[in-house]
Amino acid sequence: MKHDTITKATEAVSGTVHTNRHHDSAEKHVTGRAEYCDDIGEPQGTLHAYLGVSSVAHGLIKSMDLSAVLAAPGVIGVLTADDIPGVNDISPTGLKDEPVFPTEKTEFHGQPLFAVVAESRNAARRAAELAKVDYEVLPHALDPLEAQEVGHPFVTAPLKLERGEIEQGFSDADHRIKGQIKIGGQDHMYLEGQIAFAIPGEDDDVVVHCSTQHPSEAQHMVAHVLGVPSNAVTVNVRRMGGGFGGKESQMNLFAAVAAVAAKKWNCPVKIRPDRDQDMTATGKRHDFVVDYDVAIDDSGRIQAVDGVFAARCGYSADLSGPVTDRALFHADNAYFYPNVRLRSRPMKTNTVSNTAFRGFGGPQGVVAAERMIEEIAYALGKDPLEVRKANFYGEAGDGRTLTPYHQEVEDNILPRLISELEETADYQARRDAILAFNKASKVIKKGIALTPVKFGISFTATWYNQAGALIHIYNDGSIHLNHGGTEMGQGLNTKVAQVVADALQVDFERIKITKTTTEKVPNTSATAASSGTDLNGMAALDAAEQLKARLTDFAAEHWSVEPEAVIFRNNMVQVGQDVVSFSDLVRKAYMARVHLSAAGFYKTPKIHWDRAAGKGRPFYYYAYGASCSEVSIDTLTGEYRVERSDILHDVGRSLNPVLDKGQVEGAFIQGMGWLTTEELWWDKAGRLRTHAPSTYKIPLASDRPRVFNVNLADWSENRELTIKRSKAVGEPPFMLGVSVFEALSMAVASVADYRECPRIDAPATPERVLLAVERLKAGG
Ligand code: MTE
Numbered sequence: 001m002k003h004d005t006i007t008k009a010t011e012a013v014s015g016t017v018h019t020n021r022h023h024d025s026a027e028k029h030v031t032g033r034a035e036y037c038d039d040i041g042e043p044q045g046t047l048h049a050y051l052g053v054s055s056v057a058h059g060l061i062k063s064m065d066l067s068a069v070l071a072a073p074g075v076i077g078v079l080t081a082d083d084i085p086g087v088n089d090i091s092p093t094g095l096k097d098e099p100v101f102p103t104e105k106t107e108f109h110g111q112p113l114f115a116v117v118a119e120s121r122n123a124a125r126r127a128a129e130l131a132k133v134d135y136e137v138l139p140h141a142l143d144p145l146e147a148q149e150v151g152h153p154f155v156t157a158p159l160k161l162e163r164g165e166i167e168q169g170f171s172d173a174d175h176r177i178k179g180q181i182k183i184g185g186q187d188h189m190y191l192e193g194q195i196a197f198a199i200p201g202e203d204d205d206v207v208v209h210c211s212t213q214h215p216s217e218a219q220h221m222v223a224h225v226l227g228v229p230s231n232a233v234t235v236n237v238r239r240m241g242g243g244f245g246g247k248e249s250q251m252n253l254f255a256a257v258a259a260v261a262a263k264k265w266n267c268p269v270k271i272r273p274d275r276d277q278d279m280t281a282t283g284k285r286h287d288f289v290v291d292y293d294v295a296i297d298d299s300g301r302i303q304a305v306d307g308v309f310a311a312r313c314g315y316s317a318d319l320s321g322p323v324t325d326r327a328l329f330h331a332d333n334a335y336f337y338p339n340v341r342l343r344s345r346p347m348k349t350n351t352v353s354n355t356a357f358r359g360f361g362g363p364q365g366v367v368a369a370e371r372m373i374e375e376i377a378y379a380l381g382k383d384p385l386e387v388r389k390a391n392f393y394g395e396a397g398d399g400r401t402l403t404p405y406h407q408e409v410e411d412n413i414l415p416r417l418i419s420e421l422e423e424t425a426d427y428q429a430r431r432d433a434i435l436a437f438n439k440a441s442k443v444i445k446k447g448i449a450l451t452p453v454k455f456g457i458s459f460t461a462t463w464y465n466q467a468g469a470l471i472h473i474y475n476d477g478s479i480h481l482n483h484g485g486t487e488m489g490q491g492l493n494t495k496v497a498q499v500v501a502d503a504l505q506v507d508f509e510r511i512k513i514t515k516t517t518t519e520k521v522p523n524t525s526a527t528a529a530s531s532g533t534d535l536n537g538m539a540a541l542d543a544a545e546q547l548k549a550r551l552t553d554f555a556a557e558h559w560s561v562e563p564e565a566v567i568f569r570n571n572m573v574q575v576g577q578d579v580v581s582f583s584d585l586v587r588k589a590y591m592a593r594v595h596l597s598a599a600g601f602y603k604t605p606k607i608h609w610d611r612a613a614g615k616g617r618p619f620y621y622y623a624y625g626a627s628c629s630e631v632s633i634d635t636l637t638g639e640y641r642v643e644r645s646d647i648l649h650d651v652g653r654s655l656n657p658v659l660d661k662g663q664v665e666g667a668f669i670q671g672m673g674w675l676t677t678e679e680l681w682w683d684k685a686g687r688l689r690t691h692a693p694s695t696y697k698i699p700l701a702s703d704r705p706r707v708f709n710v711n712l713a714d715w716s717e718n719r720e721l722t723i724k725r726s727k728a729v730g731e732p733p734f735m736l737g738v739s740v741f742e743a744l745s746m747a748v749a750s751v752a753d754y755r756e757c758p759r760i761d762a763p764a765t766p767e768r769v770l771l772a773v774e775r776l777k778a779g780g
């Protein structure tokens with residue numbers, strides 16, 4: 001074929017960047033053909049493990065009699081700490097504070113103490129109940145306040161962020177407001193629970209299929225527990241049925257138990273807790289108690305902020321260090337604090353060890369910031385939106401761009417974003433109408449709130465910000481794509497394949513998306529901190545460009561043209577005056593012995609963080625967004641519903657607008673659930689009583705806002721050189737749910753004519769809304 005150029009007559013490639021494309025597994029998800037860990041065919045002789053757990057929150061283990069367990073039908077054996085060939089430790093931080101199974105004492109109710117291995121899962125599960133454990137019960141503390149009172153230690157080093165002259169800021173100010181808010185935790189409630197399936201191999205080898213966001217960590221942990229080098233362990237995951245942070249470290253236990261049992265009995269072993277055990281034995285979002293002290297001038301501008309963030313970390317550190325750090329990094333949300341001091345108190349409690357959850361501590365910081373804004377607005381009798389605007393970060397040169405951790409906010413697009421949302425949501429007119437409605441309506445009251453989000457993108461552990469990819473082009477022209485990220489429903493694989501399709505100018509369908517495996521890309525980071533696409537997209541682009549360069553060099557030589565005359569477009573390659581198909585070029589290159597496989601790598605530039613000094617640039621950039629929600633409450637019952645939510649969210653130049661919108665919608669609903677109906681409740685004995693969907697209420701389809709307008713700020717473009725100028729999307733929109741909480745607060749405040757900022761903790765369950773209404777009606 002001869003052409004001057006590859007003209008428009010040839011079809012543009014499908015599924016390139018900046019285009020809408022459904023999730024690559026969407027049809028498989030809805031038809032049940034997508035393969036999850038539990039769908040993998042079980043080899044003959046597969047055994048099943050189940051965990052036996054403690055029934056006290058804190059106690060010395062005096063004896064553990066497992067004879068009845070062993071005698072139960074179908075039981076093959078038990079695993080205890082004594083069966084661990086390597087190190088009895090799965091702490092992700094190296095603090096060695098988290099055993100697979102404890103030996104001397106149990107530190108929370110429901111802590112796994114041993115595992116039963118049986119011929120069927122049912123047999124193992126029944127037998128696990130038969131253990132007789134004798135404890136010497138010790139006193140326990142369940143929440144951060146109790147823990148502080150009895151002098152519990154921190155589980156990890158606290159952080160302090162400081163800037164300006166805090167004392168001066170307070171003494172010079174016109175007003176000072178002190179308050180406290182309790183912010184609840186959250187269960188991940190992924191559809192697919194934790195699961196690991198280990199298949200032993202020869203020598204030290206073991207392959208573990210595991211539902212995990214962090215295959216490399218599972219690999220290293222299994223090796224550590226088995227006492228073998230990491231090269232003996234392979235961890236695979238094709239996809240998860242949701243992770244939300246709950247599979248960044250919490251899968252370690254399951255992977256370790258399955259692998260130890262598989263090696264001990266030399267049989268494949270699978271472990272899958274039921275929902276109740278999943279909820280009681282694995283960590284959740286951290287609850288926080290935040291004490292704030294804020295100084296303002298008469299106009300409502302913040303002069304100084306002093307905040308103390310105490311968190312329920314559970315019995316061990318897990319990821320509580322970086323989680324509580326991130327809470328402080330987001331305690332400014334979108335606001336400039338001229339003088340500031342923020343301190344974290346990562347409290348040890350006798351509860352399950354809390355962990356990553358979408359936003360990673362950031363949402364708790366944001367809720368505190370927005371509460372301070374509301375306090376100021378009520379104290380001065382202003383519209384909270386006016387106070388928000390008065391306190392936004394400024395622009396370069398105006399002296400209002402420095403965060404409490406000394407990073408400059410360089411691209412604050414919130415003023416534009418907020419004013420657009422204010423327009424499209426018709427905020428001012430609706431607020432006026434609601435104020436009038438509330439005057440006239442006796443039982444039903446309404447509220448409206450428009451809240452911003454600014455979220456820092458990058459792992460605060462700087463070394464985590466790296467990624468690898470591996471691309472093979474087979475000699476028929478088909479492409480095999482692999483990278484270090486994991487798919488949990490967020491669409492990472494789709495986006496990364498779009499990047500490769502764009503780089504090589506081939507159809508999306510030509511690219512095979514493959515499972516994540518520690519065999520192909522080593523030393524990967526967790527797919528977390530919303531950076532999956534930023535990191536792995538760049539690594540895949542690096543690999544694709546290497547291959548393209550090799551193919552270009554080959555074509556230039558073969559057809560005797562300059563490399564500049566080789567152009568990839570629309571599944572074709574133009575070489576000078578000739579045009580060949582991509583597949584033909586690949587075949588010719590193969591025959592000429594061109595290497596058609598490449599490993600790509602990426603590390604985020606510009607970032608650095610000095611934790612001891614509390615200074616640096618922990619984030620490569622910020623993602624922004626805002627939401628406006630209207631609610632109505634029934635002041636006799638506390639019940640409420642969300643009437644309307646409008647969202648405008650910034651994803652830079654979107655790689656895939658429909659996928660990004662899906663992320664924004666899902667995150668908003670999940671954030672709303674956290675702040676409204678999802679309540680975790682432990683009884684005095686430390687037993688989690690909200691341990692299944694029967695008692696733990698996630699939002700239903702019918703709880704979505706009656707009117708739900710979700711838009712991306714399509715004019716935004718990342719000023720940093722991220723993958724195709726896009727921005728991360730996974731976590732930032734979670735905090736858009738805060739507008740629902742603050743709208744509920746306004747509806748409550750109406751019963752006392754907005755004289756007072758309601759005392760309302762999160763989640764604002766109907767019971768809490770009712771109590772807050774009654775308190776205000778009774779005069780505070
Ligand atoms: N979306 C779906 N459908 N399922 C999930 O488990 N996890 C969230 C978010 N979106 C999650 C999700 C969390 S906590 C993070 S950090 C990001 O996805 C991780 O993926 P990414 O970095 O590829 O965005």
Ligand code: HPA
Pocket residue numbers: 248319322326356360458459460461464526528529
């Ligand atoms: N976010 C999410 N997960 C993490 C982080 C973070 O900043 N650091 C370590 N794991």
Ligand code: MOS
Pocket residue numbers: 213243244245246248356357358359360527528529530731
């Ligand atoms: Mo997300 S909490 O960083 O897995």
